[in-house]
Amino acid sequence: MKRRTILKGAGALALGSTLGSRVLAAGPTKVGFIYVGPIGDGGWTYQHDQGRLAVEAEFGDAVETVYQESVPEGADAVRAMTQMALQGAELIFATSFGYMDQVLEVAAKFPNVKFEHATGYKTADNVGVYSARFYEGRAVQGTIAGRMTRSNVIGYIASFPIPEVIRGINSAFIHARKVNPDVQFKVIWAYTWFDPAKEADAAKALIEQGADVILQHTDSTAPQAAAQEAGNVITFGQASDMAEYAPLPRVSSIIDNWAPYYVARTRAVMDGTWQSDNTWDGIGKGMVGIGEISSAVPAEVKAEAEALRDAIAAGSYHPFTGPLRKQDGSDWLAEGEVADDGTLAGMGFYVEGLEGDVPS
Amino acid sequence: MDLTSINPVLLIASLMVAATPILLAAIGELVVEKAGVLNLGVEGMMITGAVVGFAAGVNTGSPALGFVAAALGGAALSLLFGLLTQYLLSNQVATGLALTLFGLGLSALIGKPYEGIKSPTLQKLDLGPLGDLPVVGPILFGHDPVVYLSLLMVLGVWWGLGHSRAGLILRAVGENHDAAHALGYKVVRVRMAAIAFGGASAGLGGAYISLVRVPQWVEGLTAGAGWIALAIVVFASWRPWRALLGAYLFGGVTVLQLNLQAAGLAIPVEYLSMSPYVVTILVLVLISARGQHGAPGALGRVFHGTG
Numbered sequence: 001m002k003r004r005t006i007l008k009g010a011g012a013l014a015l016g017s018t019l020g021s022r023v024l025a026a027g028p029t030k031v032g033f034i035y036v037g038p039i040g041d042g043g044w045t046y047q048h049d050q051g052r053l054a055v056e057a058e059f060g061d062a063v064e065t066v067y068q069e070s071v072p073e074g075a076d077a078v079r080a081m082t083q084m085a086l087q088g089a090e091l092i093f094a095t096s097f098g099y100m101d102q103v104l105e106v107a108a109k110f111p112n113v114k115f116e117h118a119t120g121y122k123t124a125d126n127v128g129v130y131s132a133r134f135y136e137g138r139a140v141q142g143t144i145a146g147r148m149t150r151s152n153v154i155g156y157i158a159s160f161p162i163p164e165v166i167r168g169i170n171s172a173f174i175h176a177r178k179v180n181p182d183v184q185f186k187v188i189w190a191y192t193w194f195d196p197a198k199e200a201d202a203a204k205a206l207i208e209q210g211a212d213v214i215l216q217h218t219d220s221t222a223p224q225a226a227a228q229e230a231g232n233v234i235t236f237g238q239a240s241d242m243a244e245y246a247p248l249p250r251v252s253s254i255i256d257n258w259a260p261y262y263v264a265r266t267r268a269v270m271d272g273t274w275q276s277d278n279t280w281d282g283i284g285k286g287m288v289g290i291g292e293i294s295s296a297v298p299a300e301v302k303a304e305a306e307a308l309r310d311a312i313a314a315g316s317y318h319p320f321t322g323p324l325r326k327q328d329g330s331d332w333l334a335e336g337e338v339a340d341d342g343t344l345a346g347m348g349f350y351v352e353g354l355e356g357d358v359p360s
Numbered sequence: 361m362d363l364t365s366i367n368p369v370l371l372i373a374s375l376m377v378a379a380t381p382i383l384l385a386a387i388g389e390l391v392v393e394k395a396g397v398l399n400l401g402v403e404g405m406m407i408t409g410a411v412v413g414f415a416a417g418v419n420t421g422s423p424a425l426g427f428v429a430a431a432l433g434g435a436a437l438s439l440l441f442g443l444l445t446q447y448l449l450s451n452q453v454a455t456g457l458a459l460t461l462f463g464l465g466l467s468a469l470i471g472k473p474y475e476g477i478k479s480p481t482l483q484k485l486d487l488g489p490l491g492d493l494p495v496v497g498p499i500l501f502g503h504d505p506v507v508y509l510s511l512l513m514v515l516g517v518w519w520g521l522g523h524s525r526a527g528l529i530l531r532a533v534g535e536n537h538d539a540a541h542a543l544g545y546k547v548v549r550v551r552m553a554a555i556a557f558g559g560a561s562a563g564l565g566g567a568y569i570s571l572v573r574v575p576q577w578v579e580g581l582t583a584g585a586g587w588i589a590l591a592i593v594v595f596a597s598w599r600p601w602r603a604l605l606g607a608y609l610f611g612g613v614t615v616l617q618l619n620l621q622a623a624g625l626a627i628p629v630e631y632l633s634m635s636p637y638v639v640t641i642l643v644l645v646l647i648s649a650r651g652q653h654g655a656p657g658a659l660g661r662v663f664h665g666t667g
Contacts, residue, residue, distance in 0.1 A: 038468065038579030040475045070580060155622065188621045191633070195583040196574045198614070201378055205618040208374065209365045221476070222574045229481065229575075244476045356624045 379611025388561025404463020434563020
């Protein structure tokens, strides 16, 4: 792909000071990946594995990648990461929020191994965090959803009540309301990242209660299938394009593109220039992609969504721009004010207009 | 909160769909356990049935053939368990757990080419004007054939275990295999038949997830449904109608909690999610307090003809 851009990125990283020179081990650099679901989920984990394959394609025999699928969040992750570190992995990507404390625990035991934790916020000397600004994509989805809904009920299958998910709900809601003031959100917390049967049931429950647009923050394509069966319901691909459900029910998608980041960080470890970082990129840097808006969307809505996408990419528009209030009616952002990253990273509240409570 | 947005008729109808896979698996496992065999491989057999059924459904274009293939696939895997535990006398708990792990891996292997493919879905049974009746129409007459099959199987197992000669022999084998053996019954053969029935039922349950409920193939599709089926057998204290009740209770709670959330109910959903398990534990405590746990006497014990 854009190998030159990647090289530039890696060069920029190389300018940073090194934390300590790595003893050059004989043989390939071993890179480990911890996945929360199976790589065949067609969504989140699939995209991370695409990143792993990109690392292999980039470095060939110079790297060896190992991965473990369906690692539960919690104590089991310690075992999985410890095993990888003992096997000689020099860089480990832990690709789910719920591994956060386990990453720090294992990282403390293996100071020479570098850890990269997806969507978390706790760092250490050998722990970096990275995430994508999925809420930028949610803004585009919200716009399309608000324009396309006829019942004015939009269903949202949420996973866990963590800032990343809450940001997504808020962003989608703000932009759906912006184009359609009558829009209402129904949120179901599935308490899972991956459980196709439950996701399908959640989608069906939302559809039975009148939703004709389903947004999902879970990883499987089951809600897409449920929407297809119901007919007259539109969905959005999550994490992966899910193009096999286009043009209907899937009308667009958020695509996570981890490959450039994984390649750059692997290179940094190989060069000995790796240092703990906190990366949070969005549409502009290409970490978040907007999947093709399908022919089921009217041209003017498509144009509107694409204009929003481009404005976000260019940095001229921020999805959380005031005036915005919190759900309880208190002021959050004044006219023209833009949310700071700190607030966004820890977001635990709904914006005004959303019904129901964030589970605690 | 707006509870009026929940339509109770649709709720009951989707509850039945959500409960069917675990009901199928549970009724099969109930027969296996009644024969004195504890097969913890339900999850593995379900997911194997799910992938085999899906593959057959996609390749032949016929969901019905998919279900047949799923039953055969589940039965084949269960016979592997039977061979190990009945002829080679391996430990049933360990073998059952191994069967689950094996089934999960095998299904991922078989399923690779089928990811992201859509299956032909089972048409709902068209019962003409019956399906259009208010209230009872969607609940009783608006389902696909497998829902009715699962109910017929409960009826069949209830009748078979309690009122047929074969059922009495099967229960004798499960209660005291040495006595049954002394009477001249082929303990191992009876158990192999029960195990195959359990495998076929689990396979059907798995295929119901991949062909009807979800309907597609992804790795890890069954997501623990087999374990719930095992819990239901205990909850039911080995009685078929209670298994039906248990399955609909478990399925019902799953669907109900999603609906309550969508309606904006403020109570924490965790309580609702854990309620079936709490009820299972309570039932266990109750039946052991009564001193009659209802478990087959020879459950999980190794049988050797000379012993």
